[in-house]
Amino acid sequence: MFGLLDCNNFYVSCERVFNPALCQKPVLVLSNNDGCVIARSNEAKALGIQMGTPAYQLKRVIEREKIHVFSSNYALYADMSGRVMQLLESCVPAMEVYSIDEAFLDLTGITQLTSFGRKIIQMVMRGTGIPVSLGIASTKTLAKVANKFAKKYQSYQHVCLIDTQEKREKALRLTNISDVWGIGHRLTEKLHQEGVKTAYDFTCLPRAWVRQNLHLGGLCVWQELQGEKCLDLEQEEMEKKQICTSRSFGEMVTELSVLKEAIATHAARCAAKLRKQNGCVVSLVVFISTNVHRTDLPQYWKSQLVSLLVPSDDTREIVTAALHGLEQIYKQGYNYKKAGVILTEIVAKVPFQQDLFDEKNHEKAFRLMQAIDQINGFYHECKIRLAVEGTGRRWRLKQEKRSLCYTTNWRELIRIRT
Amino acid sequence: MNKEVKIYSAELHAFCALPFADKGIRAGFPSPAQDYIEKSLDLNEALIKHPASTFFGRVVGDSMKDCGLEEGDILVIDKSLTVYDGAMAVCFIDGEFTIKFIKKKAGGLWLMPANSAYLPIQVTSENDFMVWGIVTYSIKNRHKR
Numbered sequence: 001m002f003g004l005l006d007c008n009n010f011y012v013s014c015e016r017v018f019n020p021a022l023c024q025k026p027v028l029v030l031s032n033n034d035g036c037v038i039a040r041s042n043e044a045k046a047l048g049i050q051m052g053t054p055a056y057q058l059k060r061v062i063e064r065e066k067i068h069v070f071s072s073n074y075a076l077y078a079d080m081s082g083r084v085m086q087l088l089e090s091c092v093p094a095m096e097v098y099s100i101d102e103a104f105l106d107l108t109g110i111t112q113l114t115s116f117g118r119k120i121i122q123m124v125m126r127g128t129g130i131p132v133s134l135g136i137a138s139t140k141t142l143a144k145v146a147n148k149f150a151k152k153y154q155s156y157q158h159v160c161l162i163d164t165q166e167k168r169e170k171a172l173r174l175t176n177i178s179d180v181w182g183i184g185h186r187l188t189e190k191l192h193q194e195g196v197k198t199a200y201d202f203t204c205l206p207r208a209w210v211r212q213n214l215h216l217g218g219l220c221v222w223q224e225l226q227g228e229k230c231l232d233l234e235q236e237e238m239e240k241k242q243i244c245t246s247r248s249f250g251e252m253v254t255e256l257s258v259l260k261e262a263i264a265t266h267a268a269r270c271a272a273k274l275r276k277q278n279g280c281v282v283s284l285v286v287f288i289s290t291n292v293h294r295t296d297l298p299q300y301w302k303s304q305l306v307s308l309l310v311p312s313d314d315t316r317e318i319v320t321a322a323l324h325g326l327e328q329i330y331k332q333g334y335n336y337k338k339a340g341v342i343l344t345e346i347v348a349k350v351p352f353q354q355d356l357f358d359e360k361n362h363e364k365a366f367r368l369m370q371a372i373d374q375i376n377g378f379y380h381e382c383k384i385r386l387a388v389e390g391t392g393r394r395w396r397l398k399q400e401k402r403s404l405c406y407t408t409n410w411r412e413l414i415r416i417r418t
Numbered sequence: 419m420n421k422e423v424k425i426y427s428a429e430l431h432a433f434c435a436l437p438f439a440d441k442g443i444r445a446g447f448p449s450p451a452q453d454y455i456e457k458s459l460d461l462n463e464a465l466i467k468h469p470a471s472t473f474f475g476r477v478v479g480d481s482m483k484d485c486g487l488e489e490g491d492i493l494v495i496d497k498s499l500t501v502y503d504g505a506m507a508v509c510f511i512d513g514e515f516t517i518k519f520i521k522k523k524a525g526g527l528w529l530m531p532a533n534s535a536y537l538p539i540q541v542t543s544e545n546d547f548m549v550w551g552i553v554t555y556s557i558k559n560r561h562k563r
Contacts, residue, residue: 414515415475
């Protein structure tokens with residue numbers, strides 16, 4: 001059997017751990033730049049606030065309902081996620097961390113699944129303060145379905161087990177096809193045309209039709225919903241094939257010099273991530289864009305591919321390449337809102353082919369990069385950076401309501417009155 | 419015959435840390451210390467039993483000064499432990515974190531300070547109260563320059 005464990009309103013729950021006064025109050029967490037809603041407490045959901053709503057549209061209701069609003073604090077959320085996963089790891093034979101707030105659990109050989117599930121939930125709650133829900137079924141896709149029920153209906157007490165045909169059918173009849181894991185927007189439309197509304201309707205389609213029209217991906221979902229296992233836990237942490245850093249600016253930017261600072265900072269961040277996974281970049285893409293929501297302003301979006309002569313993990317080379325790309329695409333006269341760098345082709349660091357004309361002292365560069373990573377790692381922020389990255393005053397994120405980094409910064413520990 | 423020659427650069431970047439107890443290699447007479455290689459002590463290991471549920475906090479105020487807690491001390495707090503009579507606990511009461519000794523009496527739950535200038539606090543159903551975690555260690559800087 002598989003379990004899918006999901007943290008309830010995860011970002012909001014993290015904020016509540018360190019600020020228990022927020023319990024039972026409406027709370028929202030906003031995306032980077034305080035742009036739109038990315039997490040809601042149940043109380044905020046009850047007020048009708050939708051995921052993705054831009055913050056400025058909510059000004060009135062936030063004031064009227066005294067909603068507590070936070071900028072996203074990813075350092076805190078990532079640390080709390082690690083703690084939840086660590087606790088889970090200690091009590092199941094195997095697991096797959098699926099996202100920052102979800103994990104698939106291998107529950108093979110465990111009897112009394114419901115009470116085992118309750119124990120896990122209690123342990124996570126006690127150990128971290130994060131409330132979680134668990135769905136259990138014979139396939140990953142059904143475990144996802146079960147999880148939705150565990151979350152939605154209080155009577156399950158956070159654990160929903162689908163272990164019989166009747167339960168499976170009942171759950172699928174109550175599940176919209178668009179809510180099924182692996183059924184995207186396009187597949188939903190296609191299935192609606194076939195008259196499929198619920199997950200149950202989908203399982204009633206003939207296998208041959210599914211296979212022919214939805215191909216293997218669709219067939220896999222169909223089988224999994226029937227209870228036939230198609231997907232296993234993916235335990236190997238996959239090395240990222242691409243690394244991306246992009247941000248919206250706090251305010252609109254017009255000059256090349258400011259864009260250069262942003263692109264250099266993003267490229268340096270990518271380089272640090274790249275070194276963490278022992279990779280070297282072969283080619284990268286730089287992109288800049290104006291604000292798509294401001295239809296009153298002239299629009300521009302452009303990206304540029306840059307190849308490096310020799311695969312590299314050196315911040316200086318990667319930043320130089322990225323800035324070169326930026327210069328190709330920058331146009332005067334636009335208000336830019338976003339810029340980013342994507343490392344598109346990454347190779348393993350060893351052993352790469354040497355360029356005959358490469359005269360660089362790789363050993364020295366390696367030691368420099370290692371020293372920078374260590375110092376920046378120690379301070380949890382980029383204390384050492386290239387001058388071209390600037391200070392970011394003109395473009396850095398707006399994070400006006402970020403809570404403290406209680407678990408990752410010695411200067412921001414919770415303060416406890418005696 | 420068509421042979422392809424590829425040139426690779428030597429990889430000098432991989433580290434492999436090994437415990438160091440080498441007194442020089444002499445054939446026939448291995449170092450007597452060789453059998454006693456152990457890793458060095460890690461303070462985390464001594465102070466933190468449940469890493470996933472251990473948090474740190476910073477002391478503010480003087481109501482616990484008689485038990486040695488002073489402003490600026492670092493608290494090691496384990497959230498997974500169950501509260502017991504006499505525990506030094508981080509509590510959340512009416513909107514604020516506070517650290518006190520827990521006293522269970524017939525009359526209910528009391529939060530006991532360690533400073534005669536402060537009164538014990540009785541926790542009633544009126545209070546918005548929770549025990550947030552149990553203090554396992556406190557760390558004080560003795561090197562004041």
